[in-house]
Every structure is written in structure tokens, then in C-alpha cells.
Amino acid sequence: MSVRHALLALLSEGPKYGLQLREEFEARTGEVWPLNVGQVYTTLQRLERDGLVASDGTDSEGPHRGFRITAAGQRELDGWLRTPPDLSAPPRDELVMKILVALRVPGINVHEVIQVHRRYLVELMQEWTRIKETEASADQADISLALVVDAELFRLDAVVRWLDAADGRIKRAAGPVAEPPSTPAPQETGKVMKLRIGTGVRR
Amino acid sequence: MSVLDMHHVSRVYGQGVAEVHALDDISLSVDAGAMVAVMGPSGSGKSTLLTIAGSLEEPTSGEVVVAGQELSRLSRNARARLRRRSIGFVFQDFNLLPGLTAAENVALPLELDGTSARKARQAGLNALESLGLADRASHFPDQLSGGERQRVAIARAIVGEHQLVLADEPSGALDTANGEAVMRLIHAACKRGMAAVVVTHDAQLASWADRVMFLRDGRVTDQTAEPAGPESMLGQVP
Numbered sequence: 001m002s003v004r005h006a007l008l009a010l011l012s013e014g015p016k017y018g019l020q021l022r023e024e025f026e027a028r029t030g031e032v033w034p035l036n037v038g039q040v041y042t043t044l045q046r047l048e049r050d051g052l053v054a055s056d057g058t059d060s061e062g063p064h065r066g067f068r069i070t071a072a073g074q075r076e077l078d079g080w081l082r083t084p085p086d087l088s089a090p091p092r093d094e095l096v097m098k099i100l101v102a103l104r105v106p107g108i109n110v111h112e113v114i115q116v117h118r119r120y121l122v123e124l125m126q127e128w129t130r131i132k133e134t135e136a137s138a139d140q141a142d143i144s145l146a147l148v149v150d151a152e153l154f155r156l157d158a159v160v161r162w163l164d165a166a167d168g169r170i171k172r173a174a175g176p177v178a179e180p181p182s183t184p185a186p187q188e189t190g191k192v193m194k195l196r197i198g199t200g201v202r203r
Numbered sequence: 204m205s206v207l208d209m210h211h212v213s214r215v216y217g218q219g220v221a222e223v224h225a226l227d228d229i230s231l232s233v234d235a236g237a238m239v240a241v242m243g244p245s246g247s248g249k250s251t252l253l254t255i256a257g258s259l260e261e262p263t264s265g266e267v268v269v270a271g272q273e274l275s276r277l278s279r280n281a282r283a284r285l286r287r288r289s290i291g292f293v294f295q296d297f298n299l300l301p302g303l304t305a306a307e308n309v310a311l312p313l314e315l316d317g318t319s320a321r322k323a324r325q326a327g328l329n330a331l332e333s334l335g336l337a338d339r340a341s342h343f344p345d346q347l348s349g350g351e352r353q354r355v356a357i358a359r360a361i362v363g364e365h366q367l368v369l370a371d372e373p374s375g376a377l378d379t380a381n382g383e384a385v386m387r388l389i390h391a392a393c394k395r396g397m398a399a400v401v402v403t404h405d406a407q408l409a410s411w412a413d414r415v416m417f418l419r420d421g422r423v424t425d426q427t428a429e430p431a432g433p434e435s436m437l438g439q440v441p
Contacts, residue, residue, distance in 0.1 A: 123427050125410035160406040
């Protein structure tokens with residue numbers, strides 16, 4: 001989460017005080033990303049140093065010092081919004097590593113290991129769904145919170161789906177009938193080769 | 204109060220070497236007001252569990268009690284009556300009768316059970332209205348969107364004095380928004396005192412339930428713990 005760009009976004013609406021920025025940041029992110037006031041002022045000082053925000057010129061420090069976005073800050077914000085985050089390299093996922101390791105450890109039932117993680121993820125999803133349900137019955141729906149909850153549910157759901165797929169794949173691989181591939185394996189791309197090397201997977 | 208009780212239920216298909224244990228010693232209890240989700244891969248026994256709970260199929264062994272009545276002690280006709288009066292079904296493909304309007308589809312189980320056409324229609328309209336479908340009452344299924352058809356199917360499942368909703372992948376054919384709407388409606392029906400069992404392979408659907416049971420090869424392998432409060436999640440995102 002880029003606090004720097006979130007503060008620029010809030011200042012693009014008009015000049016604000018530091019304390020106000022912190023409150024609005026938390027409200028806009030559905031209060032799931034707590035931010036301490038020290039982080040806000042440190043970030044504002046750096047933004048001012050880089051010419052992306054300007055303070056109101058008073059000498060006062062702390063909660064009564066106002067900030068506004070500069071033209072350079074607006075350009076920085078526009079560029080950031082349109083730049084996709086780098087998702088090209090697969091993250092070193094701890095859960096993936098655990099399942100890969102579980103496959104190799106003697107005496108470990110990998111299906112049981114998968115189920116422990118699946119249950120934990122579904123329990124987390126139940127809690128997020130309960131937030132969604134409570135929020136929907138509130139007088140004023142909080143769109144930011146709803147979007148954050150959806151993002152978490154989809155993220156956790158993707159992990160459960162991967163576990164389900166892994167569970168099935170491992171079960172089939174251990175089955176009595178192992179079907180040989182009917183077509184030659186496709187040429188591996190550079191990225192997949194690197195991944196294979198990175199995770200230590202051998203064929 | 205328990206609406207559905209399954210005690211040591213097993214279902215075996217075939218004999219000898221062809222014997223398949225679709226369900227193996229399943230016990231499950233669902234109270235009024237509770238939603239239980241049953242998760243598992245294809246072939247894990249989810250749908251068999253639902254058809255046995257709904258008295259559409261008999262177990263090989265074990266006992267099933269719905270709304271206080273033990274199914275094995277009931278005649279075929281009494282079981283059919285119990286189904287019409289107490290159980291609502293929701294399927295992935297809606298199962299609405301194409302020649303009947305939305306209101307007629309919803310009223311049908313009541314009429315079959317002997318309720319007068321006028322009263323059944325009124326109950327059907329009330330159920331549709333509670334799901335925001337009053338203006339679709341005179342439409343035929345092919346004039347409704349997928350989401351609307353499933354809401355009609357839910358209205359049919361909760362109409363009258365139904366106590367138990369049994370849903371098989373109820374949002375499987377719907378997009379995310381409509382799928383969520385379907386789960387909200389089933390959840391709301393539970394809040395009003397119905398019991399529900401939803402079988403699904405979809406974790407997002409299952410996460411609406413108070414309790415999630417995991418089925419594998421016909422056996423319950425695991426279930427979720429008692430839920431924590433929603434406040435425990437706030438402030439947890441990195």
C-alpha cells in the first residue's frame with residue numbers, strides 16, 4: 001500500500017491538515033489499514049522535499065500545518081494510478097512451499113496438510129463475509145470497506161481453489177492408473193524454467 | 204431446535220467389487236436459524252447427502268429426522284407431504300416450470316399440498332415481494348434473467364411453512380453479484396428461523412454459512428470452528 005500516493009490522492013481534493021489526512025485515509029480504506037500519525041508527517045515531509053506537496057507557509061508544526069498538492073504532485077499521482085503494479089514474477093508463497101515440502105516429507109499425509117490450510121482459509125472468509133453482511137445492513141453502505149472485503153474474499157478464494165486443484169492433482173498422480181501424456185510436452189518458456197529452478201522442482 | 208438430524212447415515216451403490224460408498228457414516232444436525240455449508244470436490248457425496256436429507260432418496264443405513272419426523276417410519280405419501288410442507292429445494296439450474304408464471308411456480312407446492320388456489324397465490328406473491336420480485340410475478344421463467352429465476356426458486360423454497368432449505372450449488376450458474384444476492388436471501392431466511400444446508404465446492408458461497416463441513420470420499424473429514432466476531436478482522440490487512 002503506497003501511503004505516499006494515498007496522501008497525494010487525498011490532497012488532490014483540496015488542502016488538508018496532517019491529522020485530517022490520517023482520519024480520511026483510514027475512512028477511505030474501510031479502516032482496515034491503520035496509519036499512525038508519525039507515518040503521515042514523515043511521508044508529508046518527504047513529499048514536500050520532492051516538490052510534490054507544499055505546506056501553507058506557516059511556521060507551525062503538527063496538526064495545524066496545512067498541505068496542498070503541487071502540479072508535479074498531480075502528475076505523479078496520475079502516473080501512479082495508471083501504472084500496473086509488478087505482478088509478473090510469482091511471489092515466494094509460503095503456502096505453496098509448505099505443500100511442495102509436505103509432498104517430500106516421509107510420513108506426512110499431504111491431503112491432511114492441505115485440509116488444515118483449507119479450513120483456516122474458509123474460516124477467514126467466513127469472518128470477512130460477516131463484515132460484508134453487517135456492513136450491508138448498516139444505514140450508510142461503506143463502498144471502500146465493501147471493495148476491500150471483496151478483494152480479500154477473492155484473494156483467499158483463489159488460494160482455496162489452488163488447494164482444491166492441488167488436492168485433486170496429487171490424488172490423481174498417486175492413483176493406480178497413471179495416464180502417460182498423449183502429446184509431447186510443450187517447450188518451456190524462460191519464465192517457467194526460472195520458476196522451476198527457483199522452487200527446486202525437478203521432473 | 205433441530206430441524207434436520209442425520210445419524211450415522213451411509214449410502215452404498217452397487218454390490219461386491221462394484222460397491223461404492225457415496226456416504227459413509229455421516230452425522231449432521233442443523234438447528235432452526237442456522238446455515239450449514241457442505242464443501243467438497245465432485246464425487247465427494249455432497250449431492251447424495253442433500254437428496255437423502257430431502258427424502259428424495261433413502262439411506263442404506265442410518266436415521267434421518269426432518270422437522271421432528273423420522274423419515275424411515277413414514278409412508279411414501281407421508282414423505283411426499285413432508286417434502287411439500289417443510290422442505291424447499293434450490294438447484295443450480297433453477298428447476299422452474301416453464302409454462303407457469305413466477306407466482307404460479309412459487310405457489311405450486313402449496314397448491315399441491317391442498318392450500319386453496321387463492322391463498323397459495325397470495326402466499327406466493329408475499330414470498331416474491333419479500334425478495335424484491337413483486338413486479339415479476341406475472342412473468343414466465345424465460346422472461347426472467349438468471350438471477351431473477353434463482354430468486355423465484357428461493358421464493359418457492361421459503362414459501363408457506365417451510366422449515367428447511369436444501370440448496371445444491373445455488374449460485375453455480377450466476378455471476379458474482381447475483382450469486383451473492385442468492386446467498387444473502389438464503390442467509391436472511393435463516394435469520395427468520397429457517398434451517399439451511401448448502402452444498403457447494405465454492406468457498407465464497409460456503410463462507411456465508413455458520414458452519415462449514417468438509418466432505419471427502421463420502422466422509423466428513425473436518426469442519427470449521429465456532430465463528431469469531433467480525434471486529435477481529437479489522438486492522439489485520441498488511
